[in-house]
Each structure stands twice: as C-alpha cells, then as structure tokens.
Amino acid sequence: MTNTAKNQTPHQTPNQPKASVKTQASSTLLNPARLGGLPLPNRLVMAPLTRNRAHADGVPSALMARHYADRASAGLIIAEGTTPNAVGQTYPNIPGIHTDAQEAGWRRVTDAVRARGGRMFLQLQHGGRNGHPDTSGHVPVAPSALALPEDVETPSGPQPAPVPREMTTEDIRATVADFAAAARRAIAAGFEGVEVHGANGQLLQQFLAENTNRRTDGYGGAPEQRIRFAVEVVRAVAAAVGPERVGLRISPNVTVNGMAEGDTYAIYRALVTELAGDGLAYLHIVYADQDPELFGELRRLWPGTLIGNPVLTREDVAKDGGLRKGEALHAAGADLIALGRGFLANPDLVERLAASAPLNLVRDKYLMYTGGETGYNDYPTLADTRAAAA
Structure with a gap:
C-alpha cells in the first residue's frame, strides 16, 4: 500500500478495460434531491475511499484536489477518512484535519471542487487500535487493550499490530473534543459538513462491538452503554458545527478489522433510536442491503435522510x-x-x-494505495476516450 507508483502521464491508459453498461437516463438516482437545505443534482454519492495520497504530514496533496474536482458531478462527495488527531492515524499518507497546514490543504481541495460545481462532506475517522507507532508516532488507543488480529500497514510495510492502550475517561473526553475541533476545522476548510465514521472497525465501532470493548465502566457492558462514546462524539460534533452539517456512518455486522459485534440488532436499535431526534444531516449504512430486515427496521427508526451503500460484486460494478x-x-x-x-x-x-x-473498470486493486497519478488520476473521461478514438 505504501510503495510509490511509477510515473505515468494522466489519462494515458493503454489497454484500459471497459464495462458495457445499459442503463436509462430516467433512473431515479439521476434525479435531483436535497440533503436538508443543500440541493443535490442527483442521488449518487461518492463514498469515502481511502487512497493514501496525502503527504506524510497528513496535508492533502495537489493530486487529491484534482481527483475530487474531476468527480464534482456526484450528487455529494464524502471525502476519505481523515484523522481528528495524531494518535487516530491508521495508515501512512492518510490525511488529517488537526493542524493549520492540513486545514489549508483541504481548503485547496474544496475550492477546486466548488469551482467545478461540487459539494463535499469530510469523513472524520479515528482508527483506534488500527494504527502503529511507526506511522503516527503514538501507541494506538482503544476501548480495551486488545490488538488487531492482523498486520497493519506502516511506512516500512506490514507489521504485527501493537497492543493498544486502553482509553481512560480523560482520553475519552479529549477524543470527543478532538472530533469537535476537527469538525470546526472542516467547515473552515470549506466543507458543507462532516461524516462521523462509526463503521468498518474504526474507533467508534470498536466501542460498539463486544469483542473489542471489554470495559466495565459506563462505556462498556450493555448495548446502551457501548453506544455512549459514539453518541457523545456525534453530539459534540453537532454542537460544534450544527446537526444539519453532521452525518454518521455505520456498518452493522461488518467484520472488517476483526469486528464481532455480537448483539448487532440491539446495538443499532439503541444507537439509531438515541440519535433519531437530533436533526442530523443523514445516517449512512454500509452494505445496507445485506440484511433487509435490519435495514427496514433502521429505516423506520430514522426520520431523516438515509444514505445506503449497497453490496456490490465485481459483476455488479x-x-x-x-x-x-x-x-x-x-x-x-x-x-x-x-x-x-x-x-x-x-x-x-x-x-x-x-x-x-461504457464504464472504465478498476485496473488493479494494488494501485488504489500506491501513491502517485497511476490508478488515481489517470482514468479517462468519456470525452477523453472519444477524442483518442477520433
């Protein structure tokens, strides 16, 4: 994930694979919509995608400004997971939003997107135990001192995950405050709002899940207590920038990064019910259609906008x-x-x-994380393809 890609001129894509697509311009997903007071030209959201293209200090790069600006026709762009503090960093070259330089770097991104007519939220992601001192300079923190059961990427390559330090009550308070401060920086950097990342085995889900939260204080035990940290983070962020600017991403029963929630239905009933009246911008559910019964229940419980991320096979894409x-x-x-x-x-x-x-297909999964233009900013547009064929 951390090797630098070979230089390649943007849009030079020999042997670029194509997918045939037969769709209708009348698709409901291509119709305009609204997210609270924010008008959207369509219902398609660019999901947050970790791409490891920031500088080593977490400052967004010029590559990132171009990448997001090129995709400004999405109804909404949710920018990749961005750390609210130094200890929350997961992998190398992940962007942050806790220094002045990082904020200025994101301002260059949002300016480029807005110049192309786009709209962006920023995902705030604390990795919890999914980090390494060689990457962040800090021992990771987590609800309990239980290591990720797999290697973690570092600047020198994969290494065994370290045992994280169990968060104290003061750590929890400080982390909640860091999320709120990061949200304020995001708005100052030009984002329309922020998405709190409570999914995919990151810190908030580590508090939600039975196998990663063995605490015996008010943040552990029954589902109503395991949701407490997530609720405090969301409400602090909402208090900082306004609830209409805040979304929450969840991934019920997703096992990535060693997650085993246990009582998934009880956890998400409690969490969604607790936040349903807070006036948030949206709830974002990962793999929303893998459990239709749970999705239906959460849809009934959630009164506001709901973003669904479907389960997609390679064939679907x-x-x-x-x-x-x-x-x-x-x-x-x-x-x-x-x-x-x-x-x-x-x-x-x-x-x-x-x-x-026809659609371009992802050429090589490895190129998602290698840095540089290749596999990032060199996918051709339809106009590029037609011009090359002329």
Missing part, C-alpha cells in the same frame, strides 16, 4: 457501476446511494450513466 443495486436499495427506502469503485474508475460516472456509455 462491471455491469453498470452498481446502478441497479442502488435503484433497488432506493426503492427499499434509501434516499441517496453511495458508490465507491464506480466513482474510483470513472471521474464522470454520472455523465456515463446518463448516456448509457
């Missing part, structure tokens, strides 16, 4: 970027649909879908 799966999830109650790999390989995904045009 190759067929239409995930559009049909997204339409089914929209029909089941999701207001907006988040797609990842479709936007990754197609800067003009919305335009391609509207034109029933």
